[in-house]
Amino acid sequence: MPFALCLTFAGCVEKSASINTDSSPAAITFKRNCAVCHKADGGGQILNGVQVPSLRAERARKASDEHLSNQIANGGGGMPAFGGILSNAEIKMLVFYIRQELQSSDK
Numbered sequence: 001m002p003f004a005l006c007l008t009f010a011g012c013v014e015k016s017a018s019i020n021t022d023s024s025p026a027a028i029t030f031k032r033n034c035a036v037c038h039k040a041d042g043g044g045q046i047l048n049g050v051q052v053p054s055l056r057a058e059r060a061r062k063a064s065d066e067h068l069s070n071q072i073a074n075g076g077g078g079m080p081a082f083g084g085i086l087s088n089a090e091i092k093m094l095v096f097y098i099r100q101e102l103q104s105s106d107k
């Protein structure tokens with residue numbers, strides 16, 4: 001059912017195809033909730049005048065897992081809080097996805 005929502009979200013399928021063929025739960029969660037701002041490859045962008053940071057940049061690479069999961073759960077600085085939307089397990093999976101997929105190489 002959440003995946004069906006993704007299919008109705010303009011650009012979601014297209015974006016997911018542009019990074020890689022990863023269809024793991026974490027990849028799907030990222031594409032559905034995060035890619036709209038951070039882009040499917042995590043590269044970030046300026047959106048409505050707000051700088052959405054790259055999750056592959058030095059700052060995010062050096063930040064602790066705890067810092068990343070706190071930001072995801074609590075939001076702030078223009079990012080919505082996902083603590084009430086995603087479970088702790090999903091947030092952990094996203095941090096793992098950021099480390100393994102987005103930060104592992106300069107895609």
Ligand code: HEC
Pocket residue numbers: 030033034035036037038050051052053054055059060063068069071072076077078079080082094
């Ligand atoms: C509405 C746009 C928006 C969405 C959706 C969004 N973010 Fe963000 N995100 C931001 C902005 C803006 C910041 C910068 C916050 C700051 O600098 O204080 C940010 C910061 C972050 C950071 C901290 C990066 C750093 O360098 O410290 C992480 C990690 C992050 N987002 C992950 C995610 C994940 C994972 C999702 C999906 C669950 C997500 N974001 C969804 C806009 C968004």
